[in-house]
Amino acid sequence: MDEIFVGIDLGGTNIKIGFFDSQLELIGRTSVGNKADAEPAVVVDKIGEAIEEYLADNGLASEKVGAVGIGSTGQFNLSEGFMISNPNLKLFQNVPFKAMLSERIGKPVVLENDGNAACWGEHACGAGKGVDDMVFFTLGTGIGGGIISKGELVHGSADNGAELGHLIIYPDGRVCGCGQRGCVEAYASANSTAKRAQEAVEGGAKSSLKKVLDEKGEITCKDVFEHSAKGDKLAKEITDGTAKALAIVCIDMLHTTEPKRIVFAGGMINAGDALLERIKYYFDEQIWTLKKESVEICFATLGEDAGIIGAAALAREAGR
């Protein structure tokens, strides 16, 4: 049998672990709980045990495992394999996570930012397959990013590149969680889309979303898209604001690393073609007339597995 590559998505409440063959086909998966105040050594041991248990339960020899990839939120020194900080895991401060995990499981370990891991997953097996220059946005609570240029992830000078949610599109605009004003994340993330709608309704704007707010006490991004689809004028305006903000950052990225394909992922893409079409509409409206652009804008295809697939793919690359 083929070599096995393990892909891990390290979250603050859950650690997802996938086992893949050398073609990156999923063999199986397991998961283990996590806590925000977990000790790094405990997390490392937990991961080691979960891998060993899965292998034993499935009659797979540990020797089959070629390497392990791990994607996580946080700040890193990737070349040294350090996790410098992690908003979801408070005790991960300057932790030599790569070395610790590698020692515990006796395999080479690759560490990667979670946005980059998911981007690499879509590049390896999903919507970015076969494309050497791509840009990736995850649309969730916040907006994450990934850039692949000439077939390689762009990490930046200190492994903090591709923070694409913090491209400024409206200087002096809405305050973002990062402290900047006017970030695309402050307009077009799921949270910001919901918040813009709720603010408008609370401000007295006429909308079918008023009933939602009165009944549930809040408006979600899903509500906004649903009411937009049903024809509510305000919900349409808010949706359009989100689509336009995303179109602007597509244009900005086209003029930067010039991707051939731009892939949107994350919970928000459940809104489907209605949202994608509006993004494309505003892209066409706002893009220059200097020359015709042929960049493809599309949705991711791997769903929540992009992270573990990408981490496994990075583990596979590292072994080559």
Place this chain on the structure above:
Amino acid sequence: MDEIFVGIDLGGTNIKIGFFDSQLELIGRTSVGNKADAEPAVVVDKIGEAIEEYLADNGLASEKVGAVGIGSTGQFNLSEGFMISNPNLKLFQNVPFKAMLSERIGKPVVLENDGNAACWGEHACGAGKGVDDMVFFTLGTGIGGGIISKGELVHGSADNGAELGHLIIYPDGRVCGCGQRGCVEAYASANSTAKRAQEAVEGGAKSSLKKVLDEKGEITCKDVFEHSAKGDKLAKEITDGTAKALAIVCIDMLHTTEPKRIVFAGGMINAGDALLERIKYYFDEQIWTLKKESVEICFATLGEDAGIIGAAALAREAGR
């Protein structure tokens, strides 16, 4: 004696040619006139003759020349060595320029976009020396760009990357020559800076620039910076608008390829520290508080020679 590398800056009215040793020290230079409607074959021959003449006049054997680099405005297919179009040279449409020039002079030729060539020059010998991740802006009539990531120029999927003058900073803002609205070029190029001032004065704003407009019939960017230095309120506001626009794109690039250094070049940097300090001021004001950034923002050091030095440096790389 050492090998010689030739760096060429191909313009619509002038062709600058520099001769460099393998340490990229300038040996000497020559130039030859050009015309917007020149035939490609004629231009190629002109360049060949100019190089031969310079070498003969200086007692240098043609065998010493290792390779030739050429930077030019226009759109390219760099891997094939084609110039697809050139706004300054109308007859350069789908011309296999690299092959033509290489055949004429009997040396390897490297073709590059002029912004990238200047960026590479500053990287090789100027303000970006020793920095593997840098971003480069030329502030002139328009705004050009260049990106170096992990020691390599970022060309993009179709050799049109790093069009950094067309990052959109004010959606639905001022119309740019490219057809977009709100490009940084529409605010912060020398032309746009002058134009914003002139519009304000023509619109009745009180300013010492009014006298300039009355006497010369127009306001230049230099006038704006001079009057700003003398304390004119409007000129200061316009200068600040330029500095802030440039700071925003510095932040956007930090969140994209995360340069260690951002280098501004072009005629506008003659404004000196007064301008640089304002760019840094707005960078500090607008950047996130999530973590401290240490990107260096500075001015180029090679002046107008950056293009020929960069072209020669690219020629030298190609031979390695």
